[in-house]
Amino acid sequence: MPSRRTALSLLAGTTAATAALTLGAPGARARTAHPFGRHGSPARRRDPRTLYVDPYGRGDHTDVQSAVDAATGTGRTLVIAPGVYRATVLVPAAREGLTLIGASGDARDTALVYGNAAGTPKPDGSGTLGTSGSASVTVQAAGFTARDLTFANDWLRSDNPEYTGTQAVAVKVQGDRSAFHGCRFLGHQDTLYADSLALTSFARHYYRDCYVEGDVDFVFGRASAVFDRCHFRTLTRTDLASAPYGFVFAPSTAGANPYGFLVLRSRVTSTAPDAYYKLARPWVPSSDLTARPMLTVRDSHLGPGIDAVSPYATMSAGFPWQDQRFAEHRNTGPGARVTVPANRPQLTAAEARAHTPARWLSAAR
Template identity: 70%
Template sequence: MPSHHRVRPPLSRRGFLTAATAAAAALASEPAWATTGSGPRPFGRHGSPTARLTPKTLYVHPAGRGDFTSVQAAVTAVDGGGWTLVIAPGTYRETVAVNTTRTDMTWIGAGDDPRAVVIVYDNAAGTPKPGGGTYGTTGSATTLVQADGFTAHRVTFANDWLRADHPGVSGTQAVALKVQGDRSAFHHCRFLGHQDTLYADTMALGVFARQYFAHCHVEGDVDFVFGRATAVYEHCHFRTLTRTDLASAPYGFVFAPSTAGTNPRGYLVTRGRVTSEAPDAFYKLARPWVPSSDPTAHPSLTVRDTHLGPGIDAVAPYTNMSDSFPWQDQRFAEYRNTGPGAVVTVPGNRPQLTAEQAASATRTAYLGDWRPWKRGD
């Protein structure tokens, strides 16, 4: 984990509940709750500090000052939909799974910053499982969300598995979050990993899932934002990491969408920024993922109104994952991007939307009648 991560001193039970109530009440006042078509209104404005915010609110505290000491224990305890978890500052070293029956669940980090609430584990695709075999990419996920209507505020999702610590493991995919549900929203969250950090996907081929990420931070190296979902990334920061195991470019790829061919829209990145701690031009912006399970996939990615730093290869920002599915045959496009990584030096290497086409590349077009954003975003 980053050395600057700090956890606040433990609060008393009353102190934690008071802080959690205050944090929750602040979120309750945001227009997002009033404009979202579904999901709970989790927080009232009255009641004593130790009172439940709603009958479906649970408190998670690592030192036992809430209802549960682990996030998974709280998830397991709930029955049906509409529950809210208020999670105290701390590092929760565990894997968490939210299955399809736990719909319209909300997680709220009770700290002022997403760095205060960290859910982290260290499985990789090649990590041996206790019963034999390995976890695979999906099984490596620290947090798996399959339920519809999931929302998270100010939480860090991390996978701290490192290649250097496991030189004999070839399956280096290590997912921090895999999210498959429709109407999944993440506000002011962080996603930390290396390869395959954020897996924005769907439950199955032919099943569509809309996802929204606002004011989030995502970091990694290889294909660290990938999957089949219809996802909007707004005001997000994508950070590419340096690598000590490679001596030459490319170090990796930011996006690897695997959009189903029947889905008109895949990933939309808007009003964001891409920075790097690696040498200039050592990263590609994207490559298309056409998985063996869906050879008809037609990956879709639009990056618009986004600052691309010098870490992105401006001459050739896209490349192939497989020569059988060249990136030029996919749905990759840009519009009004800025920064040294956005300079168009070879026009054929970076397709640009026209103004007319850009008018249809909006969050509303991608997400339809679902409105998860706040006023002013």
């Protein structure tokens, strides 16, 4: 029986207590005779730039980090067989154009996971890891692509009540032109860190058909990030007796960057009581007090878990959400009802024409 620490669900929309598949028990596909599916194998390599990863030794590598280290140069591909890969992974800037593919085509079968938190002590005793250091996977390379993979951080507050640093990042993405297709991001606080390599670097990210779950600020950072047809799931908390439980988005867009987070054709659902979550709050970090966070949510369905009366909140005194770049357009659902117009800034049709993936991701912007 896996410990509670390793029992974060790999099934979208379930909790650790009810999961049918846990991080400690890889699915049956991990033991099939053809672990790499339609993507070839070391014996029938689809091209010389492809490497194969399998925890049972049927590939070129048994762990993801050693495969990343071996994938020198640019434009390499790693095909990853079903299984749970419990280790931190760093994709450095030198691995430009690297692609990671979950071999089965189903992100639930292949998980990259670890369990550090911001308050986890560093091995050398020099302090704690901090938010960035907690990431299970860190991507610094430009042109990175991931398909059909789960990125998870299964550190739990309930197992570590003495911790004050409870941020626990599943993936930190810093590279420009990063794309995720059909991926899942599982955690609690600070699940998906959509970032850039520097304050003056305006990294572009694209997330399509992805699933993200968490509770506090679980999609955050300063990237110019497009979330297209994604599913955001807010989780129940047992450590709080009242609302709010948390916030879906916490952008920290640089003031000079005209493009922050764009969410479109997506949905927000919840396992928590109605109105127990805010849609967003702005993050103005101490490292960039000139940040002016930006979030546009459009053509999306907001479930009853979102507080329709007051969907936004202020994170830091002196930086009210009303002074930031928050806007909505043509959203539906009980969490999108405009009951207090001043609390729900809306784009006009003319303004909305500029809030598109093409504008956010254009190389010529």
